[in-house]
Amino acid sequence: MVLLTERDRIRQSLSELVERYGNTRSSLLPILQDIQRQHYHISEYAMQVVADLLGIHPVEVFAVVSFYSFLDFKPRGRFVIRVCRTMCCHMQGKDRVARQLETDLGIKFGETTPDGRFTLEYANCIGMCDLGPALLVNDRVYTEVTPNEVHHIIEECRKVFGAHAVQSQEVGL
Amino acid sequence: MIKSFVDKKLTFRDMDPDVSLKAAADMSSAEIIETVSASSLRGRGGAGFPTGAKWKFCSRAEGDQKYVVCNADEGEPGTFKDRVILTRFPHLVFAGMSIAARAVGATRGLLYLRGEYTYLREGLMAALQKRRDDGLLGDEIMGVDGFEFDIEIRMGSGAYVCGEETALIESLEGHRGEPRNRPPFTADTGMNAMPSVVNNVETFAWAAAIMEKGPEWFRVVGTDQSTGFKLFSVSGDIDRPGVYELPLGITVQELLAAVGGENAKAAVIGGASGRVVSQAEFNRKVCYEDVPTGGAVIVFGPGRDMLDVAENFLEFMCEESCGQCTPCRLGNTKLLECVRMLQEGTCSAAYLREIVELGESIHLASKCGLGQSSGNIFLSIVENFREEIMGRALGAVEPATLRS
Ligand SMILES: Cc1cc2nc3c(=O)[nH]c(=O)nc-3n(C[C@H](O)[C@H](O)[C@H](O)COP(=O)(O)O)c2cc1C
Ligand code: SF4
Ligand code: FES
Numbered sequence: 001m002v003l004l005t006e007r008d009r010i011r012q013s014l015s016e017l018v019e020r021y022g023n024t025r026s027s028l029l030p031i032l033q034d035i036q037r038q039h040y041h042i043s044e045y046a047m048q049v050v051a052d053l054l055g056i057h058p059v060e061v062f063a064v065v066s067f068y069s070f071l072d073f074k075p076r077g078r079f080v081i082r083v084c085r086t087m088c089c090h091m092q093g094k095d096r097v098a099r100q101l102e103t104d105l106g107i108k109f110g111e112t113t114p115d116g117r118f119t120l121e122y123a124n125c126i127g128m129c130d131l132g133p134a135l136l137v138n139d140r141v142y143t144e145v146t147p148n149e150v151h152h153i154i155e156e157c158r159k160v161f162g163a164h165a166v167q168s169q170e171v172g173l
Numbered sequence: 174m175i176k177s178f179v180d181k182k183l184t185f186r187d188m189d190p191d192v193s194l195k196a197a198a199d200m201s202s203a204e205i206i207e208t209v210s211a212s213s214l215r216g217r218g219g220a221g222f223p224t225g226a227k228w229k230f231c232s233r234a235e236g237d238q239k240y241v242v243c244n245a246d247e248g249e250p251g252t253f254k255d256r257v258i259l260t261r262f263p264h265l266v267f268a269g270m271s272i273a274a275r276a277v278g279a280t281r282g283l284l285y286l287r288g289e290y291t292y293l294r295e296g297l298m299a300a301l302q303k304r305r306d307d308g309l310l311g312d313e314i315m316g317v318d319g320f321e322f323d324i325e326i327r328m329g330s331g332a333y334v335c336g337e338e339t340a341l342i343e344s345l346e347g348h349r350g351e352p353r354n355r356p357p358f359t360a361d362t363g364m365n366a367m368p369s370v371v372n373n374v375e376t377f378a379w380a381a382a383i384m385e386k387g388p389e390w391f392r393v394v395g396t397d398q399s400t401g402f403k404l405f406s407v408s409g410d411i412d413r414p415g416v417y418e419l420p421l422g423i424t425v426q427e428l429l430a431a432v433g434g435e436n437a438k439a440a441v442i443g444g445a446s447g448r449v450v451s452q453a454e455f456n457r458k459v460c461y462e463d464v465p466t467g468g469a470v471i472v473f474g475p476g477r478d479m480l481d482v483a484e485n486f487l488e489f490m491c492e493e494s495c496g497q498c499t500p501c502r503l504g505n506t507k508l509l510e511c512v513r514m515l516q517e518g519t520c521s522a523a524y525l526r527e528i529v530e531l532g533e534s535i536h537l538a539s540k541c542g543l544g545q546s547s548g549n550i551f552l553s554i555v556e557n558f559r560e561e562i563m564g565r566a567l568g569a570v571e572p573a574t575l576r577s
Binding site for chain 2: 024025026027028029030032033063064067068069070071085086087088090091123124125126127128129130131132136139140141143
């Protein structure tokens with residue numbers, strides 16, 4: 001039996017990603033997006049390994065991660081809640097939804113709960129302007145959110161830590 | 174299913190993407206370009222560049238590997254029509270991309286979908302797979318020898334500026350989404366420095382419709398310079414927010430009547446990079462030659478505070494500027510600071526004049542469309558709503574009672 005260290009494991013899983021997307025510069029973003037999805041952030045070590053595998057300088061990877069608001073250096077929560085703060089949602093009452101989220105989660109925007117479960121962020125227009133206030137929980141979108149509904153949204157996420165997520169109000173194809 | 178209100182049966186619903194693609198498969202590259210040019214279709218993403226001309230440049234450009242890129246970054250505040258198109262008519266969009274590919278000789282297609290729309294990805298992938306199974310993507314499409322094309326979906330990661338076509342290509346290549354200097358244009362030096370067509374989601378859908386119905390059908394609607402229907406995303410203080418298909422050249426007044434926004438005091442047309450149209454200008458036409466738009470219309474009722482509007486849009490610009498150009502990076506924070514001074518009533522008329530000049534400089538000295546249009550909303554509010562924004566005292570604003 002071979003014992004793998006945590007670093008070996010990361011290196012192995014990143015090699016697999018590079019294999020899947022191809023060893024070219026244009027694979028960088030898809031690779032980073034997958035790392036973010038799996039690990040809720042992109043660590044310094046992961047950036048170095050990716051740079052190594054793609055044959056580019058680590059600073060290049062760092063520059064890309066720092067540019068995109070959906071990629072993070074710091075660990076984010078299991079659920080990232082992004083409240084749209086742009087004009088249409090602003091007019092439809094996003095401030096009260098935001099306030100209730102802060103209160104219910106006990107954190108401010110930009111912060112992550114100490115248990116690592118929730119991160120609260122603002123997003124710019126998420127394309128739901130006719131159905132605001134809108135927010136994203138990871139990839140899922142919630143529309144016409146009221147301050148009172150915030151509680152249910154959080155509870156729905158919490159269920160994942162127990163058994164299965166109940167899908168409600170999910171928007172998709 | 175997305176609950177967005179759609180005002181009537183959209184023209185796209187009557188279209189048969191297979192018929193469009195067949196028509197293109199039976200034509201030569203030059204004939205396709207001729208047809209699209211004859212329709213006078215202009216880009217639906219905002220800038221309004223003639224689509225036929227773009228395809229022609231790209232078809233003439235030399236390159237071993239050409240690309241067709243669909244811009245599904247839809248980040249313009251107030252815009253959501255591409256989301257509706259991608260949800261309801263993905264095959265029409267893919268047919269449009271395939272038609273463009275045949276026109277310019279591209280074999281690879283990329284659809285750049287904004288990260289915020291990740292929930293659309295699965296459905297789009299399924300639609301692509303179906304097309305492969307049906308022989309509508311891959312080698313010998315529709316049995317035509319040499320007609321080879323496939324489409325890949327790439328995700329954005331939360332950066333508005335990546336909707337700008339050169340930034341989008343930078344992002345596709347695995348770089349920061351920083352706009353490039355132009356020229357060279359993407360039509361000859363795009364993805365991987367190869368000739369690339371970049372068009373908006375809606376543009377591809379209309380191109381497909383035109384292949385089915387013919388250019389004359391399209392030209393009947395709209396104005397001389399802005400032909401056809403356009404999808405509008407309308408939100409704000411109106412009775413029926415949603416997606417509307419309206420002819421280009423419609424007046425703001427008519428548009429407001431259609432959406433139940435007759436008592437509006439102003440509307441932002443064209444999103445954050447658009448401008449504010451005040452009541453006095455409601456007779457203006459929405460089209461490329463008058464008030465242009467990628468389709469975003471945000472309506473403000475009589476009670477809205479226009480400084481609040483200016484503040485929100487400038488915050489957006491400060492947040493989304495890529496930071497390459499000093500005027501855009503720093504200038505917009507200055508404009509925002511000025512809005513806050515106006516809110517507190519501490520902005521002198523002389524300082525306001527200086528800031529307006531700064532706004533004009535940002536327009537001139539910025540590299541891409543973001544910076545070039547970043548001050549427009551602020552400037553048009555200063556121009557049209559001076560009585561409302563001057564002489565305020567902190568916390569004592571009752572905008573509804575102000576004369577505007
Ligand atoms: C800051 C900025 C953001 C843009 N965002 C988008 C977008 O989200 N979708 C889009 O189709 N075009 C967007 N554009 C316009 C594109 O640069 C480009 O003109 C367009 O994709 C061309 O397609 P069209 O001719 O079919 O409109 C943006 C431009 C700028 C300057
Ligand atoms: S104008 Fe602004 S967004 Fe555009 S390239 Fe310059 S800094 Fe970046
Ligand atoms: S402004 Fe919030 S979704 Fe567009």
